[in-house]
Every structure is written in structure tokens, then in C-alpha cells.
Amino acid sequence: MLTHSVSITDKVLFDAYLKSSPYGSSDLNFTNLFMWRHLYKLKYEVIEDLLWISGVYYDKPFLLPPLFKDSGALTTLPASLEVLKGHFDKVNHPFMIKFLPAEVVGLFESIAPQLFRFQRDRDNDDYIYLSKDLMELKGRKLHSKKNHLNFFRKHMEFDYVSLTKELMGDCLALTQRLKGGNYSDLELDLLQNEEFAIKEALQHMDQLQIVGSTIWVDGQLEAFTFGERLTEDTMLVHIEKANAEIRGLYQAINQQFCIHHCEDVIYVNREEDMGFDYLRKAKESYNPIKMLEKYDVFLNI
Template sequence: MLEFKKLTLDTISEIAPYLELHPQRICDWTIGGTYIWRDAFRYEYAFGAGNLIFRMRIFDDECAFTVPLGGDREEGMRLIQEFCAKCDGEHDLQYCIVGDADLPVLKEFYSEMDICEERDYFDYLYEVEELLTLRGKAHRSTRNNINRFNRVYPLNRLRVIDQDIIPQVHDFLDNFIKKTAETNEMILEETKKIHEVLDNMETYRAFGAALYAEEEVMVGFSMGEYEGDTLYVHVEKADTDYRGAYQTLMTEFVRKFAHENIIYVNREDDAGDPGLRKSKLSYNPICLVKKYTVKNLVPK
């Protein structure tokens, strides 16, 4: 029977090799995407039939599993079925963070299922070249904001986050949250984990950069990681009092970290926020990486 354990930073070395096997460019299948949200969604993990399997809580505290990753996936699904059966109905089996490439795997094992698109959690995937050149009418507003920022703050610069400025980034984040109009448990949990990433960047395999409008005036920072041909941007915070800071931060961060082997940038989802959705669509994504929840499963 599967034995689920709590995720901690000490488990990253165990988990990371399995995440690297996922080919779908889904942000949840990265170290940052998993560990930043591990407590918010109460992640647990188990290994079975050569697979990594997550169990977590989603939506109204419902239990969900991820499609087995890494080994004999059909046997992994049998183990999940067995686990749920032995829990005396405590868990109605459903799968979350299901990508397009996972659906055929599920359809091989289950004769019936309900597939629900989770639009609020689709990832925004961009081509590096698109974000660096910002050509065409679609990017006119972005170009204008960047040009204004450069004109008003001609001494602005991007600095890689290192030990010397980590304390300043911590302070910026705390002040950023204090100025946030609305906070909730998710925002506070994310903030807590961003502080954790800053203090454990090597463990997270993360990197970052801060944007300065003037010599010592930090106006934003971003953090991310690489997986395959994709740069994942997990954190992006900027002071909106400095018009154009977000757009400048986005472009300069990609310019700094998108080396020649990086083709795509994943800027994660919009969580259903209308303003964030409008903003992320304005950068002209090459596609939205779909995610599904699959429930009401009937094995063959």
C-alpha cells in the first residue's frame, strides 16, 4: 500500500529527478511550483511502481492525486485505487494537475471519467524572442511603459540576487505585502514561502534579480528556475507606484536569464484574477498550458 509522507525541503533531492521527467511545461511540475505551495495544498508524496505520486487538498479541501510519474503508470494508478479502497470511502478518487499528455494515460486505465478544464490555473507560455523584442501592436502598451520607466529613471538597473542584497529583498517583500489592498491566506502563505526561497536559493535551485529605479531604490524582484528548454518565473513583485516597473522587470529578467538553450518562458497562471489575466494575455502567449481535474472515474 502507498505510504504518503509530508514534503519538506530535505525531500527535494528525492523529488527533483521525477519532476524532470515531466515533458508538458506545467509550472506545478517544478521544484518551485511544488514546494512553494506544498503547505497551502497540504502536499504529501509516495513512491510506487517506480512512480512519484502526490496527494493534496484542492478546492473545498477535497483530496486529489496526481497522475503517477516516472515508472509503470498503469500499476501506479492501481496502487492509488487500492489506497482509496482501503480508506473506507474517505477519498473519492480524483486526479488534479492533469495535463493534455496525461489524458490518454488515464483513458487507457479508466472506461469513464469526467474531465474538467481548470481555466484559472492554465499556465501562460511565451517564446523568449517575443518577450525580448516586443514587436507589433500587441506590445505597444508594454513598450510605452518600459520607455517611460527608462526615461524617468535613466539610472535603473537589474541586479542578480546574492547574499549582499537578500536582506533588502526580504524588506521589499514585507513592504509590498503591507501595501497590498487585499490579503488572504494564500497570499500570506506565498509570502512566507518566498522568504523561504530567498533563504534557501541553492536548495530550491532558484535564481533571481532585483530591479532598481535608482542607486539604492529597489522597485521589484523576480525569481525562477530552469527545467529543460523553459524558464519558469515563480515570483514577480513590483511597486506599481513606479509606472513601468513590472514591464521592465519582466523583460530584463528574461534578458538576463534566458540563455541560448531556453526557448520558452512559463509565467504561471492567473488564479482567476481578471487584472492578472488581462496583463498576462497582453504579452501574447504562444499558448495556454491546459490543466484538468478528472473525477468520477470508472476502471476498465
């Protein structure tokens, strides 16, 4: 819909806008945009001093919330919307902004009263945890997680190794091995795209400032995860893969990543569940301290 494709060379440009924008959500992060640019057909353009990103979500075109270098640029929001609405009209789809954090809804309403309609999007809320909780697994609500972890530590000989680009081949081999299972067509498509996204991220992990962890059992990679600093106080986890047949392995890789990479942050953002029941159950079971609520935004005209 917009003009420019997203590439690794755009990181400097995007970061200049991202550091000034108040969203703090997993969607508005350059690594995520870069990793998933093919799946969502992401494009971008600067219009009226705002950086807009367009994509396609379940066959529906959308925009991400506008990024800006100066908050005063948001006053140009109505003017840029005139241009953008024309793009939606050409493809015969209603105008839509996705993933607007709840904290910014009031700002949009104050800039353009009565212009927008907001619709809650629970499936794409970010799960936010205390890093201390994920490291220590204390308390009744996390008791079962601690039991699984203790079982793993007692019964498995394992090695922890920090993730490097040189381990990309092992990570991709594990990702392929874990694709076997009874998945819906949608889930299988996401898994195939995830494999490509993982490869893209690990190939450029130095430029993207990604950090990660791996766990090896009997000399074979069985779990890996990676993320990056989202804000000064929050670590964002992009990917977590583990052999579910090994009891306690998911709890182990989660804890090891937090111990090695999250000691200097308060929160860990583990992204959304996309409406999948198994993901929602897993993410809720870790007792998030809060949810970053998001909205879809439509025009009233």
C-alpha cells in the same frame, strides 16, 4: 493524506522522477512543491513504482499526476488507484487528480479506458511566451508594454542587480510593503503564504538552482523576480514582485530577467492566473504564444 512531508532533502528523489515524467507544467516542479508545501499541505508516497503527491486545494483533497522513473510504471496506475481511492473514502471526498496537462489525457485514457472523467480547469492553465517576445516587446500587441518600458527608462534612474541570497531581507521587505491594498480574504491569505514561500525559496536558492533579478530605484529595491529552468527549452518564472506605482517597472523587471536569464531558452512559462481577473488580464496582455491546458481528473466508479 499520504505519508511523507516534502522537505529540501527530497529534491534528489523528486528530480529523479520529474526528469522522466512528460508533464512540463509549472505544478510538477520541485521548487514549486517545496515553496508551497505548507499552503497545500503536501505529502508524498511511492505506490506501485509511482511517486504520488497529495494536498488540499480550497479545502478539497487532491492528488497531483503521478511521477515515474520509467513510463512503463504507468501501467500500474489502476492498481495504485485502488489504494488511493481508499484515502479519499476515509475523508468522505471524491477522488480527484488536479493539474493534468491536456497532452497526457490520452495516455491516461489508453491505460485505463472508461475509468476516468476529465474536467477542464482554465484557471490553472500555464501561460507560455516566446522569450524573444518578452525581451524585445516588438509588434502591435506589445506596443503598450514597450511604451511603459520606455517611460520607465526615460524618467527613472535605476540599477539592475542579480538576485542573491544576501538580498533576501530586501526582497521580503518589499513583499511586505506591497501587501497593502484592497484585497479579498482569499487574496490576502495567498499573499501571506506567498511571503513565506519566497523566504523558503530564497533561503535555499542555491540548492533549488534558482536565478533572479532585482531593480533598485533611488537606492531602494522596487522589483525582484526569480525562476529556474523547467525543461531544456523553457524557463519557469516562480515569483515577480514590483511596485505598481512606478510606471513601467513591471515591464522592466520582466524584460531584464529575460535578457539576463532566458537567452538560451525558447519559451518562458509564467504559470497560471488562478482565476483572478487582474492576473488573467495582465498575463493575456503579454500575448502568450500558447497555453498549457490542464484538467481535473475524477473516477467513474
